[in-house]
Amino acid sequence: MRAWLRQHRQALALALRKIAAQRSAALLNALVIGVALALPAGGYALLANLVAVAERIAYEPQLSLYLRPQAPRAEALALGARLKSDRRVREARFVPREAALAKLRATESLAEVLAALGENPLPDAYVIHAGGSDPGALNALAAELRALPGVAHVQVDSGWARRFAALAAVARIGIGLLATLLAVGLIAVTFNTIRLQILTQRAEIEVSRLIGATDAFIRRPLYYLGIVQGLAGGILALAILWGCLEALDVGVRALAATYGSEFGLSYLRPADALAVVSFSSLLGWLGAYLSVSKYLREIDLK
Amino acid sequence: MISFSSVCKRYPGGQEALRDISFSVEQGEFAFVAGHSGAGKSTLLKLIPAIERPTSGTVLVGGQNVAALRRTALPYLRRNLGLVFQDQKLLYDRTVYDNVMLPLAFSDHAPKEAARRARAALDKVGLLARERANPIQLSGGEQQRLAIARAVVNRPAVLIADEPTANLDAESASGILAIFTAFHQVGVTLLIATHDEAMIGRFARRVVRLAGGKLAAS
Secondary structure: OHHHHHHHHHHHHHHHHHHHHOHHHHHHHHHHHHHHHHHHHHHHHHHHHHHHHHHHHOOOOEEEEEEOOOOOHHHHHHHHHHHHHOOOEEEEEEEOHHHHHHHHHOOHHHHHHHHHHOOOOOOOEEEEEEOOOOHHHHHHHHHHHHOOOOEEEEEEOOHHHHHHHHHHHHHHHHHHHHHHHHHHHHHHHHHHHHHHHHHHOHHHHHHHHHOOOOHHHHHHHHHHHHHHHHHHHHHHHHHHHHHHHHHHHHHHHHHHHHOOOOOOOOOOOHHHHHHHHHHHHHHHHHHHHHHHHHHHHHHHHO | OEEEEEEEEEOOOOOEEEEEEEEEEOOOOEEEEEOOOOOOHHHHHHHOOOOOOOOEEEEEEOOEEHHHOOHHHHHHHHHOEEEEOOOOOOOOOOOHHHHHHHHHHOOOOOHHHHHHHHHHHHHHOOOHHHOOOOHHHOOHHHHHHHHHHHHHOOOOOEEEEEOOOOOOOHHHHHHHHHHHHHHHHOOOEEEEEEOOHHHHHHOOOEEEEEEOOEEEEO
C-alpha cells in the first residue's frame, strides 16, 4: 500500500515537473479547455437562473371557472363554499357577473356593443389559485370541477407555464449537445498533448522499457498529465464563468431594479461547480488514456 | 545461469542471424562473445533480456525460459539483468545523476536509498564528481562508464555489454575493462560482445565465438 502510494505520488510529481517545464504550452492548453467548458457551463448557469426567475414570478397555475349563465346567485355562493373547503384550492376569488360587465364596459370599444345587448350576457365566475404547480394535478382538479352542478366551463391557464417548461427543456438539450461536442473536442486536445509528450519522451520511454519499467510505470505520469491538464482547464472554466456572470450581473440587477425587484444572477451551485471540475478531469484522463494506448503500442511495434 | 539450446533467429525478411546456437554460461563466469560485425553477437545478446525472441530453441536465464515469457513479465526479468547497449541509450535531457536514477525509479526504492545507490554506482565507475554534468559534456569513455553505472545501479547478478569498448582509445578501453573485472570479482556474471581480438587476447577468459550466425567455438 505504501509502495502503491509512493508510485502514484511519484507519477504525479513527474507529471507536475513536465508541466512546469512547459508552462506556457500547458497554460494555453488549460485555457483552451477552460474557454470551451465555460460555454456549456455558462449556458447551464444562465438557464438555471432563468428557471428560478420563472418559478418565482409567474408560475401561479390558475383556473377560471364559469357558471351557467343566469345561474342563481345562491348556487354560485354554495359553489364558492365548496371550493374554499377543498384543500387543493389555495384561493378562490368570486367574480360576480355585474363586476365582470362593469369591467368590460370600461373598455370603450365594447361599451356600445354591450349597451345593444341590453341584458348581461356574462356568467358568474371564480378565479382559482391552486396550491401546487404540478400540471397533472391541476388538470385533474379542473376535470373534477367541470363535473360539479351549475358549472359551465373550466379553463386551465397553465399554457404559459407549459410552454416555458418545454422551452427550458429545448435549451437543456441544446446545452447538452454543446457540452457533448466540446467534450469530444477536449478529448482531442488532451489526446494531442499526450501524443506530443510521448514523442518528446520517446527516448526515455524506450530506454525505460529496455531496462525494466512496467507499462503501468510509463503510463501513470501520462495519465496524471491528462488529469492535471483537465483539472486546470475545469478550474479556469469556473473562473471564466464567474467573471462573466459578475459582469452580466451588473446589467441584470439594473434591469431588475426597474421592475422593483432585487433579483441578481447566482453562480453555479457548489455541486455543479464540482461536477464541471470532475468532468474536465475525467475528459483529460480519457484523452490521455486513448493517446497512451495508441502511441505506446506504436513505439512497441518499432 | 544463462543457457542457449538450439537457438535460431530469423528476422522478418528472411535474414538468418543465428543458427543452432547452444552454449551456457555459469554463475560468476566472465565470457566474451566474439566475432566480426554481422556475426550475430548483438542478436545473441538481445535474446537474453528478450528484446528479441528466438525463432526456435530456448533461452534459459536463471532456469526461466525467457523466450516464452509474457510481455508483462519482461520488466521483472530485465531488472535482474544489467544491460549496456551498443548505442548506450543515454538520456541527454537530464544530468548524469538522473540518468543513473532512471532504473531506480521503477524498482521501488525509498528516495534516500535510491540516492545512495546512484552515488555508489557513479563512484564505482569514477563519475561521482560529474554527477551534475549533462552526458553530452562527457568524453566517449565517460559516457560508456555512465552507461555501465546505469546498468549496475540495481545490482544485477548478470551484466551484459554490447561492444562496450568500440570507438574508444586504448586507455579508455582498458579503464572500462578494469571496471568489468572489478564487478566480476564481486561475483557478477559477465557477458561482453566485442570484435576487438587484441582485447580478448589480453584477457585469458572464455570466448563464445560466432561466425556467420553459427557457433564457431565456445
